Amino acid sequence: MDLRMLLRPGAGQILPGVANAVSARIAEMTGFPAAFVTGAGVANSFLGMPDMGLLTLTELVGHVAAIREATNLPLIADGDTGFGNALNAQRAVRLLERAGANAIQLEDQVFPKRCGHFDGKAVVPQVEMVQKIRAAADARRDESFLIIGRTDARAIEGLAGALDRAAAYQEAGADLLFVEAPSSLDELAAIPRQVPGIHLCNMVFGGKTPLLPASELGAMGFAGVIYANAALQATMRTVVDVFAHLRDTGSLSGIDERLASFRERQAIVDQPGFFELDARYATLESKDGL
Template identity: 55%
Template sequence: MDRRAAVTAPGAANALFARAIEESGFEVIYVTGAGIANMHLGQPDIGLTSLSDLVYAVSSIADVVDLPLIVDADTGFGNALNMYQTVRKLERAGASALQVEDQIFPKRCGHFDGKDVVPVDEMLGKIKAATDARQDDNLLVIARTDARAVLGLDAAIERAWAYGEAGADLTFVEAPVDAREMAEITRRLAKPQVANIVFGGRTPDPGRDHLAEMGFSLVLYANATLQAALHATYETLWALRDHGSLDPVADRLSSFDERQRTVRKPHWDSLEKRYALVAGAGRD
């Protein structure tokens, strides 16, 4: 994060997407709360996901990839005590960094209308709880503020500064509306900064080079894979409905071999052979 090189963190809502991200050569994975709400529950990102849903997703992803996981921990699922419990559970599940935010509970997507934020002192208590709860000091705490949409940019930057002073390792001003605001965030805040690019959302996508020039450390593309998969799913279903065949979309489908490689079937085949040899030797 100290490189300020706008490291790209694609979002994964499940272990399959995480495997694809790792196979594609990225350095880090973002476990997206909105993605889990959409893909596992079929619901919008309005605070319906539970801590248990998130822990299960993180542990499943951590089992199949070696990359560090930045986990969207929402509001900590309640007050400061809930935050403490959330950090303990997600760290054990395999998180390398946790993003926590200052929305009221239940929260909603940072690019939705109708958000509100808790008092600053309440969030400072949650940050203290998060830093106290971690067992490994290498677990990063990312403090996000959604105050830009509610109180304006200056208030959001003031909150982010306070959160950094309280112990957050990175800060994250959600949903700036243009490049000028994005540059203002990195200019005025000393801690490493996070940008969140949502296709169709409120924040523009200046591109990695420009974001690095601004000084952002991390750039989340939280649900790009989800949006691509959903679009391809509809196209495939429409082809089956209208043509009774996959022929119209065959060039957009993952091959059988690519699918098996992504889930590491050759690895499991080699393990099966290894243990079969051991069993055979035992019978001899």
């Protein structure tokens, strides 16, 4: 499905965060129509490091390419700050579009950035981010590739400053807007009301923004609701529990319900499909006498 059709004001479409190809397969299997490739999730799971601008563009591009191989879902790539200035942002757009992303999210933090729900963030001047958005829009090969303008200015300039930035980014060419880390229900509701456009929001378990159901956020006017690291947090909790149980008991007995079965695991990675391909080409080789 085309992201422009999916992400309409008020749709409240859930966008699950995926950090790797297997989580993208699960997102597709469970019926989601699109996914968000989370930079924080890739940094945490691939590097074992916090979301502090440590992930490189080429590392992210490799993950997006692997995820694209595993799923047909439209993918929003978390492009952080564009990995530098306007020219870096242009390169990020071109590489991520070529890797199979359907959209890029760009934010106005200084480089290196921090997770949007960390303290101690800083943002670049508004005019600098406006130019970055313009450069990103100019760089795309396909007009259906979407540019998402994210601002983290709520923590630095207050909500009014963040909304001014969102409006400026929209005027500069951002197709969608994302005001990160509003801190109250009133602030959430004000975002799509005061800056008409196509808005995303981010529900972070343990973060700075109140958690609301996607249906209520849609009623406020949000087009998409990102659950960037719900899967990663669930995985971390489960791995800690299973490893602790295994360490203490030397057995999986008593915790086996926390594990996917062998058959479920193979179904998720499409083992039957790969076995079918293997058999097809083995038969061709036999017939050709190779």
